[in-house]
Amino acid sequence: MTTNIVESINSVLRFARMLPVVHLIDEITNMLLYWFSQRRDLARKCQSTLCPDLGEKKLRKRLDAASRMNVVKINDEEYNVLDGDMNGLVNLQNRSCTCRKFDLEQLPCKHAIAVCRHLKLNPYSLASSYYTRATWAAAYAEFIYLVPPQGTWVIPDHLHNIKILPPLSKVMPGRRKTQRIPSKGEDRRENKCSRCGVKGHYQNTCKQSFLVTNKQQVA
Template sequence: MEKVRGTPEDSFKLLPLYMEMLKKKNSGTCTFLEVDNANNFKYFFMAIGGCIHGFISSIRPVIAIDGTFLKGKFKGTLFIATALDGNNQLYPVTFGVGDSENDASWGWFLMKLKVAIGEVPNLVFISDRHPSIQKNVNIAFPNVAYGICTHYLKQNLRAKFKEIEVGAIVELAAKTYRPQHFNYFMNEIQKVDERVVKYLQDAGYEKWARCHFDGLRYSIMTTNIAESMNSVLKNPRQLPIHKLLDSIIDKLREWFCDRREEAVNCHTRLTKWAEKELLTKSENSRTYKVVTLNMYEFIVKDGDLNGHVNILDKTCSCREFQLDQLPCEHALAVCRYRETLSVYDMCSRYYSSEAWVAAYAETIYHVGTEEEWEVSEEVQSNEVLPLVEKRKKGRPQKLRIPSQCEEKLSRKCGRCGSRGHNRLTCSAPIPLSNNEPVVRPNET
């Protein structure tokens, strides 16, 4: 394996050469490397030019950031910044490697991210509740909106209030567009336990509730996109660092090639995902009644709170139109009522098939084999030593490390249904017939 991959120690030495070739092969690529006084590796950052150009020009400005541990000989953390394209597919923006998830490493990564993407209008960051992330987002990007992942908020609630089950109501409160509905759900939570309401208030409604968020999240409420990218790199994370980067580049090349072809062959004005979303909403709005106020304003009666639609401003009192930048059911009912109105003119450019093509317009090139590299003597003379701290002896960590305050779920037995063991170690008696109930060990 070392003949194929190289040793972890040699991999760190190859980093300066790898960075040089990466920038030669991919125009606009941004890389940074930092070492300590003894030339030991500290931080690495990589932003491929094609990803940066596509994100700035054609991707919704919502970035989910997360870190995940590396599995190789030396300790380390892989930092990932990910967005969603107009077809709601993963769009990696930047990658980084540091020692761990701490203030210094997150601060360094986010400052380099700022250098790579510059000032992006209406930019939004979403992460879990790691204190180092929020702190350093505010430092590196003082004028952007910051939100927390609603999934991790529910996990934190479950860990703090084990005897209370309000996760479903919290999710409804987080996703609702109308403040009236939000207040209703919060009142329901208060009936269950006031401590939960106090906890949610302390977390900040403006960080997790869509209707109170100071920015556009475009229906992106969780960091699942970053977690999904972590899962894609599950096996490469055990490789030496330059081979890990090779795997990332190879995956980006594959995605850009496949999705570019898919986008070019798309014959609708919007992406496939956006077209499907509009079709579903249009079917739901067929029974709505439209009342005209003037040339641009309409009242749409839906049997609930109704919707006040302004076609000129592209807004609706349900707030879904302006927050998702896609026509809501009320707006689609108006378009059906006024046949001269085009649904597509009301959609954000980010959902158009043109933006989809532009996001993947550039080609991602592999750096090639080491024998093909052509770098200056100055770059070759840069010596990078491995991280100071090695992994402890023993079987390395393979499973995902739960985030802060996240409850670790125990395994569930497939035979008796109890938690804490599996079917191979289950000691519950086997039922004599299908009608006889299973007696679990803790019930005897």
């Protein structure tokens, strides 16, 4: 996940990375300032309990799926949920389910929501605080200010004579990549072959092109 985040930032800054380092820092500052301001306004206008895209949308889809499930009580903490496909064993005390979605996402899965309906509990109470609107607003509550002109900087005397050198780096051969590598499971937009119109290959590796060439050689 960390590598994917870095690649996403590199993709956004693919043109700014060619600038001198001072201008690159200005571009990063302006980008973060815009992002924080935009998300701060979205969080202020949000009326839902959870974040609209991350929590609320997922939970509403699971609410519809949980309405068709049967719940069998094992004890006061564990419940077996029958969904007709992959049953789930829910433990409300540990906030876990055998489908592993509740454990990994810290958001009630469809089996946990079915248990909440059976017990007449609010499924939003089982969601992690990281999905709440308050946490979303707190993440972007701080303000970012632009760097003032260099003439107004107050630099201590013991820093004037320090020379900061760039880090040692080895430039790899080949053209630098400007787009990030999609993670497994992402929707990859593959280019179509210009000859047959099928995704996944290009004209120089097209099988139809190979067959046409062989026919021409035989003729």
